[in-house]
Amino acid sequence: MELTRAAGTTLLVLLAALVLDVLFEGWVQQIFGHAGPRDAKGQLTWVLAGWPKTVKSALFLAVLAVTLAKVALDRSWRDFATKTEAALVALAMVMVAAGLFGGCGPVLIGQSLFVYFRGVIVFFAWRALRPTCRQLKPIVIAVGVIAVLNASVAMAEFAFGLPVFRALGWTELTWARLARADGFFNHPNHLGHFLMVVDLGLLCWFMTLERVSRKWWLLFGFLAFGLSATQSRESTIGFVLGAAVMWWFRRGSVKPVVIAAVLVLGFAGLQVAIPKNQATVADRLAGVFNAIGGGKPKPSGKDDPAASRQETRIVFFKQGAGLLVRRPLLGYGVGQFGGTVAYQHDPYWYDTLVDNKLDPAHPDFPLAGAHPDQVDSFWLHLTVETGLLGLAFYLLWLYFLISPIVRARQRDSLLRSWAPALIAASVVIAVLSPALEDQLYPVLLFTVLGWAWAAPGAGSPLPAALPRSR
Numbered sequence: 001m002e003l004t005r006a007a008g009t010t011l012l013v014l015l016a017a018l019v020l021d022v023l024f025e026g027w028v029q030q031i032f033g034h035a036g037p038r039d040a041k042g043q044l045t046w047v048l049a050g051w052p053k054t055v056k057s058a059l060f061l062a063v064l065a066v067t068l069a070k071v072a073l074d075r076s077w078r079d080f081a082t083k084t085e086a087a088l089v090a091l092a093m094v095m096v097a098a099g100l101f102g103g104c105g106p107v108l109i110g111q112s113l114f115v116y117f118r119g120v121i122v123f124f125a126w127r128a129l130r131p132t133c134r135q136l137k138p139i140v141i142a143v144g145v146i147a148v149l150n151a152s153v154a155m156a157e158f159a160f161g162l163p164v165f166r167a168l169g170w171t172e173l174t175w176a177r178l179a180r181a182d183g184f185f186n187h188p189n190h191l192g193h194f195l196m197v198v199d200l201g202l203l204c205w206f207m208t209l210e211r212v213s214r215k216w217w218l219l220f221g222f223l224a225f226g227l228s229a230t231q232s233r234e235s236t237i238g239f240v241l242g243a244a245v246m247w248w249f250r251r252g253s254v255k256p257v258v259i260a261a262v263l264v265l266g267f268a269g270l271q272v273a274i275p276k277n278q279a280t281v282a283d284r285l286a287g288v289f290n291a292i293g294g295g296k297p298k299p300s301g302k303d304d305p306a307a308s309r310q311e312t313r314i315v316f317f318k319q320g321a322g323l324l325v326r327r328p329l330l331g332y333g334v335g336q337f338g339g340t341v342a343y344q345h346d347p348y349w350y351d352t353l354v355d356n357k358l359d360p361a362h363p364d365f366p367l368a369g370a371h372p373d374q375v376d377s378f379w380l381h382l383t384v385e386t387g388l389l390g391l392a393f394y395l396l397w398l399y400f401l402i403s404p405i406v407r408a409r410q411r412d413s414l415l416r417s418w419a420p421a422l423i424a425a426s427v428v429i430a431v432l433s434p435a436l437e438d439q440l441y442p443v444l445l446f447t448v449l450g451w452a453w454a455a456p457g458a459g460s461p462l463p464a465a466l467p468r469s470r
Contacts, residue, residue: 026186102333112334119442126450151226154181181229192232228267238425287311331387338375378430
């Protein structure tokens with residue numbers, strides 16, 4: 001009994017530390033970094049500190065170890081023998097097969113699977129912990145305070161621009177010049193995703209109340225304005241879709257959903273009304289039409305407000321489709337198509353992807369001005385690496401993740417409305433960003449999913465409240 005209690009306390013502390021870690025990792029890397037060599041333009045570069053990523057990986061591994069220990073002490077292995085786990089194993093086997101057929105070594109496959117599934121560690125941990133509302137309250141309050149802090153910083157960045165970015169220690173000022181706030185995150189989309197998750201959680205809570213006081217709507221509006229300052233379009237679209245799914249799931253009053261959607265869309269529209277932002281939007285739209293029209297991508301400088309002569313995502317989708325028709329079933333193998341793992345394994349992955357020959361003069365996958373260490377669409381990344389089989393099995397796994405919650409009778413539960421809304425939002429934002437495998441979003445998403453499965457609000461673990469899908 002004492003060992004079980006100790007394991008539970010340790011797991012709770014580690015999970016809380018991991019959630020807080022991913023919310024500040026980018027900023028800590030910047031603050032503890034150091035000046036690097038000059039680039040081609042003669043400007044000093046900044047080398048980010050590497051130890052925060054090491055700390056994060058250690059936290060993931062520690063959470064996994066303590067989770068296994070707690071499950072063993074509780075003898076609760078059967079709680080993890082559902083169709084969801086079977087679908088996850090099947091997906092992992094497809095990814096391993098894709099890696100082997102793509103010529104990937106075991107280390108590369110292992111690293112890739114860790115990045116794809118590290119959020120699942122958090123999901124299993126919360127289910128093993130079965131937290132109570134009392135245990136979760138400090139974490140929820142801390143995350144709420146951090147959300148308000150980030151929204152405040154985003155407003156300051158929106159109002160005062162470059163001085164605020166420099167005061168926070170940022171040396172990469174591309175987003176400042178594009179009038180996009182990023183708070184304590186290293187990319188505006190990360191802040192947008194975070195505030196979207198929090199705003200959906202607030203809206204979900206509002207829908208459980210008979211009347212929402214004005215102060216809570218003011219808080220929601222404050223966070224919604226912070227979201228708009230990031231100009232994260234996928235976060236705005238994801239919120240609206242998530243809110244619609246939440247209303248359909250609960251079938252309650254539509255008024256809170258309408259008010260929330262009006263606030264989020266209204267503030268997003270306000271950003272577009274600003275002249276400088278209008279020029280950026282026009283450039284992006286021109287980039288979309290240029291990319292659709294075809295032609296060889298023309299990379300632009302980093303300070304170009306259009307980001308590239310052709311919209312990178314459109315170019316990547318077109319080029320990715322050209323690659324996929326050559327290997328449609330299992331793709332090119334995990335760790336072969338952009339992302340952190342591919343870049344660390346081969347910084348010139350975009351040149352060697354097709355014929356394994358390093359020939360920068362004739363690249364197989366022109367980057368169109370994008371960073372070589374990322375692909376701005378999770379679904380494209382997954383499909384090119386694991387083929388149509390990998391995509392199908394991933395979607396099947398998502399279905400088994402959410403179906404027990406959707407089938408649950410206790411639809412008045414806050415968490416069991418929040419989780420389906422987040423899944424819907426995730427499908428959208430993963431089209432336009434690598435969110436489902438980045439350093440932040442999976443931890444937030446699988447935390448909410450883990451809470452919903454463990455049903456802390458109901459005061460009972462998942463098996464007592466949800467039908468097991470064996």
